[in-house]
Amino acid sequence: MRVRDLASLPKAHLHLHFTGSLRVPSLVEMSARHGIRLPAAITDGDPLRVPADARGWFRFQRLYDAARHCVRSEADMRRLVDEAAADDAAEGSGRLEIQVDPTSYAPFVGGITPALEIVLDEASAASARHGLEVAVVVAASRMRHPMDARTLARLAARYAGEGPGEVVGFGLSNDERRGDTDEFAAAFRIARRAGLASVPHGGELLGPGHVRDVVGALAPDRLGHGVRSVEDASLLASLVESGVALEVCPASNVSLGVYAHDEDVPLRELVDAGAQVALGADDPLLFGSRLVAQYETAREVHGFSDAELADLARASIRASRASEGSKARLLAGVDDWLDDPVAPFVG
Structure with missing residues (x-):
């Protein structure tokens, strides 16, 4: 069967975390240079699988933190950005909006x-x-005090723009x-006044109630994940009506x-409801799946035609x-x- 090459489909990648974008060989080299021992679960070639409970998230976060601890110099940070850009360009991304919390790398x-x-x-x-165009999303953490989020929002506002090398x-x-979602609202007001998009996470580990909290407090333009909104038809309809895009990351x-x-991810249901869906890879370092693989899942698991895949790319x-x-x-x-x-x- 002759099918169109998904790596040549122009698209935007809107949900990619900084450390989570690392290539495994690059991380191994960084860890060796800094004398840091990596958990075998990061380097064994087996994508991370954990239950959606507190212990599962703890394991994910522990592995992510272990990788982030290896990024401890300007050279490491530059290498990470360059390789993320190269990998996305090779997969047809004309636009990458990579997400970073500079707090994690500031000490170095x-x-x-x-x-x-x-x-x-x-x-x-x-x-x-x-x-390609590489822009940046500055992200605060729910694990830190909301005042830290305000500091990051003010910093992000200083570099606001829409082009490559600017905060979007x-x-x-x-x-x-x-954390309490409402307590981060002030930081998002600072960001919006600077013209920055509001792009918080919500609706992956928690259900529709959490999505409503995030929408009410943070007024998102895009919602990181948002898949659980499918569990409440009225909520999903309101997201569609208000034009909130969903950054759906099936591998995550x-x-x-x-x-x-894979077939349980409600990608088809979201699209059929009229949601604007932008596929993302989230953390390919741990999940072992980059952007084109998300489009392949849409094609091979969810039955998306090439015309529908093109619509997903347009939405992104x-x-x-x-x-x-x-x-x-x-x-x-x-x-x-x-x-x-x-x-x-290609197949």
Whole structure:
């Protein structure tokens, strides 16, 4: 069967975490250079699978923290950004909005401001080097005090823009079950006043009630995950009506035990309800699955036609913070991909 090559489909990647984007060989080299022993679960080639409970999340977070501990210099940070850009470009991304909490890397480079500036500078350079646009989402953590989130929001606001090497959004990540969502609202108001997109996580580990809390308090433009909104028809309808895009990461949902199998992820239900869905890889370092693999899952598991896959790519582009000119260029590329009658054989 001749099918179109998903790696040549122009798309935007809107849900990729900084350390979570690392290549395993690069992480191994960093750990050796810094004399840090990595847990075998990161390097054994077996994607992480944990139950969606407190102990499961703890294991995921422990492994993520172990990897993040190896990123401890400007050179490490620049290498990470460059390789993430190269990997996304190879998979057809014309736009990458990578998410970073500079607090994690600040001790090694002189503070949160230098940490963010390193990421932004390398994002600009990597964009030119690899032929895509790499912008940045600054993310606060639910595990830290809400005042830290305000500090990060003010920092993000200083570098707000829409182009490569600029901050385009403000997020809230980590365990959805921790922290009081309302207490982070002030940070998101700071970010919105600067023109940044509101892109918090919600609706993966927790259900519709949590999604309602996040929507009410943080007024998201995009919702990281949001898959559990399918459990409440009225909630899902309100997200569709208000235009909140969902950054759906099928590999994450299964790896974290939210759904037992790929076919259980409600991708088809969300799309059929009219939701604007942007597929993302989340943390390929631990889940062993990059962006094209999410499109392959949509095709092979959920039965999406090439026309429907093109619509997913268009949704990701429209939900991005790229300029209107960049969006138009990428959308034209999607049309060209779909119009090509002699696409390469890939399967």
